[in-house]
Amino acid sequence: MTVNPPPAPTRPAPCQWLDELSTAVLVTDGDLRLLAVNSAAEMLLGLSRDRVVGGSLGHWVTLDRNLANQLQRVLDEGQPVSLRGRSLHPLRAPEFLADLVISPLQGDDAEGRLLVELTAIDRHQRITREDQLRQQQAITRAVTRGLAHEIKNPLGGLRGAAQLLSSELEDPSLREYTGIIIREADRLRSLVDRMLGPSNMPRREPVNVHEVMEHVRGLVSVQLPLGLRIIADYDPSIPDLLVDRDMLVQTLLNVVQNAIQALGDHGEIWLMSRILRQYTISGQRHRLVALLRVRDNGPGIPEEIRERIFFPMVTGRASGTGLGLPIAQSLMQLNHGLIECQSRPGRTDFDVLLPLEGAP
Ligand SMILES: Nc1ncnc2c1ncn2[C@@H]1O[C@H](COP(=O)(O)OP(=O)(O)O)[C@@H](O)[C@H]1O
Ligand SMILES: [Mg+2]
Structure with missing residues (x-):
């Protein structure tokens, strides 16, 4: 008589499109064991999918009592909940604030499973800050450019005049002074050029x-x-x-x-x-x-x-x-x-x- 090996534990096939999401997504079973983790969740929680699937969610992310209750409530009542600004403490990554959506999964073989979506709040803040920074930089660049051009034009005149003067000077010891004017004008010009920033288009x-x-x-x-x-x-x-x-x-x-x-x-x-x-x-x-x-x-x-x-x-x-x-x-x-x-x-x-x- 041949004995069939016990069936392998069923794991949902990894869905490639889940890895395309910027939202971190976890799927757990009714005992809060991890069944699936997308790439964004791996990144956010510092986890590697191969290690954590099958393990308990609570082992990899410390769940405070309130969060644990909410997860249980969704399992019991079958209604999704949204939680804002919760602090999460992953075992392998720094603590962070996140918005969470916890939903019960529907369907025959998904019954009793939870879908947890996590969006790190820092991410919103980072993007908003980046927008502000970009605007501020655009203004600064415009002001700097205007100022730099205003300095550059008279500087050219100043340098030319010093050169002329130098060629007219009979006493060589006086040329030391025109030399200083020319050198300092050159220094200022190179400073202004650097302030104007890169002028070449990139060759990618x-x-x-x-x-x-x-x-x-x-x-x-x-x-x-x-x-x-x-x-x-x-x-x-x-x-x-x-x-x-x-x-x-x-x-x-x-x-x-x-x-x-x-x-x-x-x-x-x-x-x-x-x-x-x-x-x-x-x-x-x-x-x-x-x-x-x-x-x-x-x-x-x-x-x-x-x-x-x-x-x-x-x-x-x-x-x-x-x-x-x-x-x-x-x-x-x-x-x-x-x-x-x-x-x-x-x-x-x-x-x-x-x-x-x-x-x-
Ligand atoms: N790795 C760093 N650690 C500490 N301070 C830094 C570091 N990098 C930059 N800074 C700070 O940022 C300033 C601005 O840097 P930068 O724009 O390169 O101008 P600069 O080097 O001429 O001061 C530095 O003077 C320094 O105070
Ligand atoms: Mg520097």
């Missing part, structure tokens, strides 16, 4: 981001203090990006140099790369986005300038120009990307986000 071509990150690491390693370490932590599965290579190099260089300056003699810098799914950049949602992160364990951005660091002339350093970050931000915007920053003492992250267009 397929670029291996890890090659670029290693290139930047090589460039800064030459003058790195002994107590400073740069650690690479790359996701090798990231495909080539369509981006202007020189612009990306300049951007990462500006950000890494800031980290080096913030750290001084001691500390660590991480160059990281990851893929994000369903990420919104400048109001446009992208299915896949490359995240290039420069992290340091320095003192953090001084609080008084933290909200303004992407504006021109905002600096926390005596010898700073306050142009490194606004230039980097403009360069990435020209490439349809964005730089975001989170900073507290001991951990500062600058995230360069670039859409992975045409990636499968």
Whole structure:
């Protein structure tokens, strides 16, 4: 007699379209064991689907009494509930605030199952903040451009006049003074050019981001203090990006140099790369986005300038120009990307986000 093996536990086949959603979605059975987790939920909760499916939801996300009651109520009464602004504590990811919709699933084989949709509130806030920042930056850029042109024109006249004067001067010791005028006019002109930002359109071509990150690491390693370490932590599965290579190099260089300056003699810098799914950049949602992160364990951005660091002339350093970050931000915007920053003492992250267009 042949004995049939016991039937394998039934798991719903993964639905690919669930992974396309930006909302995190979980499905549990009546005992709150996880049956399915989409990509957005994996990201939000720091979970890997292979590990958690079959396990208890309460193990991976601490459920306070109220939330546990609500889940049970939906199971008992079969009516969906919406909860706003609940604090969730995943085992493997930082605590966050979320809006939740908990619905009972209908249908023969779905009876007694729950569908939980989670939207992190930070995400709404991030997008709103990004919109505000974009508007502010557009205004600042317009004002800076106007001002820069006003300075540039008379500067040209000033320099020309000093040159003329210099050629007429008989006493060479006086030429020292015209020399100063010319040199300072040149310095101002280059400052104004930098304030005007990148004038070239990007030449976007397929670029291996890890090659670029290693290139930047090589460039800064030459003058790195002994107590400073740069650690690479790359996701090798990231495909080539369509981006202007020189612009990306300049951007990462500006950000890494800031980290080096913030750290001084001691500390660590991480160059990281990851893929994000369903990420919104400048109001446009992208299915896949490359995240290039420069992290340091320095003192953090001084609080008084933290909200303004992407504006021109905002600096926390005596010898700073306050142009490194606004230039980097403009360069990435020209490439349809964005730089975001989170900073507290001991951990500062600058995230360069670039859409992975045409990636499968
Ligand atoms: N990794 C970092 N850690 C701490 N502060 C930072 C970091 N990156 C930037 N900053 C702050 O942001 C300011 C603006 O940077 P930036 O635009 O590059 O101009 P600059 O370097 O000329 O000051 C810096 O002066 C510094 O105070
Ligand atoms: Mg700088």
